[in-house]
Amino acid sequence: MSTTSSAPVTATGRTSRSSLGASLGRNLRLGASRIKYEVRAYFRQGDSVFFTFLFPVVMLTIFSLAFSEQNFGSEEEPLTAAAFYLPGMIAAGLLLSGLQNMAIDIAMEKSDGTLKRFAGTPLPVMSYFIGKIGQVFVTGVLQATLVILVASVAFGVELPNEPSKWLTFAWVFVLGVTTSAVLGIALSALPRTGKSATAVVIPIALILQFISGVYLGFSLLPTWLQNVASAFPLKWMAQGMREVFLPASFEVLEQSESWNLPGVAIATGLWLVIGLIVTRITFRWIRKDS
Amino acid sequence: MNTTAPVVQVENLRKTYGSFAAVDSVSFEIQRGETFALLGPNGAGKSTTIEILEGYRDRTGGTASVLGVDPGKGGLDWKARLGIVLQSSGESGNVTVREQLTHFAGYYPNPRNVDEVIASVGLQEKEGTLIRKLSGGQRRRVDVALGIIGNPELLFLDEPTTGFDPEARQQFWQLICSLKADGTSILLTTHYLDEAAQLGDRAGVIAGGKMIDIGAIDELGGAEARVPIVRWREGATRYEERTHTPGALVASLMAGGAEPAGLEIIRPSLEDIYLQLVADHAQASEVENAR
Numbered sequence: 001m002s003t004t005s006s007a008p009v010t011a012t013g014r015t016s017r018s019s020l021g022a023s024l025g026r027n028l029r030l031g032a033s034r035i036k037y038e039v040r041a042y043f044r045q046g047d048s049v050f051f052t053f054l055f056p057v058v059m060l061t062i063f064s065l066a067f068s069e070q071n072f073g074s075e076e077e078p079l080t081a082a083a084f085y086l087p088g089m090i091a092a093g094l095l096l097s098g099l100q101n102m103a104i105d106i107a108m109e110k111s112d113g114t115l116k117r118f119a120g121t122p123l124p125v126m127s128y129f130i131g132k133i134g135q136v137f138v139t140g141v142l143q144a145t146l147v148i149l150v151a152s153v154a155f156g157v158e159l160p161n162e163p164s165k166w167l168t169f170a171w172v173f174v175l176g177v178t179t180s181a182v183l184g185i186a187l188s189a190l191p192r193t194g195k196s197a198t199a200v201v202i203p204i205a206l207i208l209q210f211i212s213g214v215y216l217g218f219s220l221l222p223t224w225l226q227n228v229a230s231a232f233p234l235k236w237m238a239q240g241m242r243e244v245f246l247p248a249s250f251e252v253l254e255q256s257e258s259w260n261l262p263g264v265a266i267a268t269g270l271w272l273v274i275g276l277i278v279t280r281i282t283f284r285w286i287r288k289d290s
Numbered sequence: 291m292n293t294t295a296p297v298v299q300v301e302n303l304r305k306t307y308g309s310f311a312a313v314d315s316v317s318f319e320i321q322r323g324e325t326f327a328l329l330g331p332n333g334a335g336k337s338t339t340i341e342i343l344e345g346y347r348d349r350t351g352g353t354a355s356v357l358g359v360d361p362g363k364g365g366l367d368w369k370a371r372l373g374i375v376l377q378s379s380g381e382s383g384n385v386t387v388r389e390q391l392t393h394f395a396g397y398y399p400n401p402r403n404v405d406e407v408i409a410s411v412g413l414q415e416k417e418g419t420l421i422r423k424l425s426g427g428q429r430r431r432v433d434v435a436l437g438i439i440g441n442p443e444l445l446f447l448d449e450p451t452t453g454f455d456p457e458a459r460q461q462f463w464q465l466i467c468s469l470k471a472d473g474t475s476i477l478l479t480t481h482y483l484d485e486a487a488q489l490g491d492r493a494g495v496i497a498g499g500k501m502i503d504i505g506a507i508d509e510l511g512g513a514e515a516r517v518p519i520v521r522w523r524e525g526a527t528r529y530e531e532r533t534h535t536p537g538a539l540v541a542s543l544m545a546g547g548a549e550p551a552g553l554e555i556i557r558p559s560l561e562d563i564y565l566q567l568v569a570d571h572a573q574a575s576e577v578e579n580a581r
Contacts, residue, residue, distance in 0.1 A: 019366075019367055020365075020366040020367050020370055020399070029396075030396060030397065033393060033396050037385065037389070037393050040384075040385065040389070041384040041385055044384040044385075044420070045384055109381075112379075112381050113376065113378065113379045113381060114381045116346070116376065117374075117376065117379065117381070117436070119345075119346065120344060120345070120346070120369060120372065120374035120376070121369060121374075121394065121397050121398075121440070122366040122367070122369045122370040122397050122398060122399075122440075123397050124366060286346060
């Protein structure tokens with residue numbers, strides 16, 4: 001609990017005040033307070049826990065059980081369905097926890113008056129965003145951990161043991177989750193009402209998942225569709241995750257027959273910049289004359 | 291800061307949407323420590339006026355100063371000195387009353403004590419309950435609690451007791467009186483006349499975007515509006531007469547010896563005066579439109 005809440009009420013305290021907007025320390029402190037608040041509220045929201053947090057685990061389980069007899073590798077190097085789908089499910093988790101969750105969450109907060117309330121308080125916009133991105137980060141880490149644990153423990157997927165692979169995992173994850181969260185904030189400007197938010201956002205997320213190699217093997221898609229998917233960040237996040245979790249023999253199946261990690265960094269980073277610019281232009285606590 | 295300067299100063303405030311003037315040349319001042327009530331029918335421009343002063347809407351014309359700052363340009367330091375209770379709120383509320391207040395207290399440099407605020411809105415027994423599980427009236431009290439948690443110099447209350455039962459309204463009034471006693475300046479909009487009479491030091495009546503009267507609560511409408519009315523019946527005919535000397539009128543009626551039927555002497559209540567003001571205004575603007 002915050003100790004500031006017990007500060008005594010004094011009339012004299014009203015006259016001496018520093019400038020609240022300029023204090024980075026205050027922005028960060030309130031950002032941390034927002035993260036705690038957001039994470040707590042997130043896990044109390046039953047539908048968000050199911051449709052964004054547990055969804056990848058549920059899908060991984062379904063695929064692993066449905067295709068348990070199939071070999072996704074070669075004769076010499078067999079691969080189970082769970083191992084094949086693991087990287088895609090981790091990438092899907094990034095998209096769901098970030099983009100889908102943020103876009104719906106903020107659109108709802110816009111329409112239910114939460115943002116209007118904030119607009120009337122000295123809460124800095126920066127602290128609000130720290131809270132949102134922090135929430136995505138915390139829930140995304142827990143989600144990825146859960147998916148990897150279930151894959152490993154329940155379905156016997158062998159995890160990589162080279163540190164370099166885990167280093168790749170770490171940067172693809174951090175870059176991916178941040179980009180996804182920022183794009184979610186940007187996308188939250190699109191739905192006109194909170195009620196329409198799910199109807200606008202979920203199809204976008206779903207289509208991206210289908211064309212980006214999450215549910216369908218990317219190499220099975222026609223070239224033109226692969227090219228379309230390459231314009232969006234999810235394909236690149238999934239590709240980065242495949243580099244981490246799939247055997248080296250799968251590299252030739254990728255576009256240009258390479259994991260292309262620099263491409264992953266550039267494409268995802270570019271979308272991060274686009275998301276930041278759109279957010280900067282479109283985000284307002286409230287539309288002043290609506 | 292000059293403590294004698296008004297906390298709110300509004301001159302010729304104007305807000306138009308296309309050709310429609312939601313607020314039309316409204317002027318008023320609120321002194322430090324004063325509670326000012328804005329009265330008016332729905333759609334009169336009360337909320338538009340208060341939202342301009344809260345910084346939520348831009349004005350089309352006129353000048354406005356809130357705590358010495360133009361509300362269209364107020365920064366975080368300015369917001370830290372305000373408390374805002376909006377007309378409606380519909381947040382999902384997946385946090386408890388105590389969590390919400392503790393969290394919001396952290397936004398302010400000099401917050402009130404969370405326990406005291408919870409007690410002052412009478413939610414001690416509900417402090418561990420998720421806000422979404424509270425009744426409408428209880429959620430409204432959370433709104434009020436959030437409005438005062440930052441220990442504001444100026445509190446905006448936009449129809450704060452809509453949906454309250456009479457007991458909750460009484461408790462709310464006590465809370466506001468204690469805030470007044472602490473020196474908080476308050477701008478209140480309401481359409482409950484008894485609320486304005488209980489809480490307000492002064493009031494302004496808005497109709498059709500115009501301030502049609504302003505003054506101390508017991509002076510609204512002018513002395514003429516307070517002249518007692520005597521009503522009686524003779525056969526099927528109803529009579530009504532306004533007079534400063536109702537006793538003399540009744541005595542003259544009694545001169546014939548017969549007790550007048552349905553005799554009443556009425557001193558107009560604030561509500562009567564208010565309704566008369568609004569009705570007069572509606573009539574006047576109809577005449578103007580007809581021309």
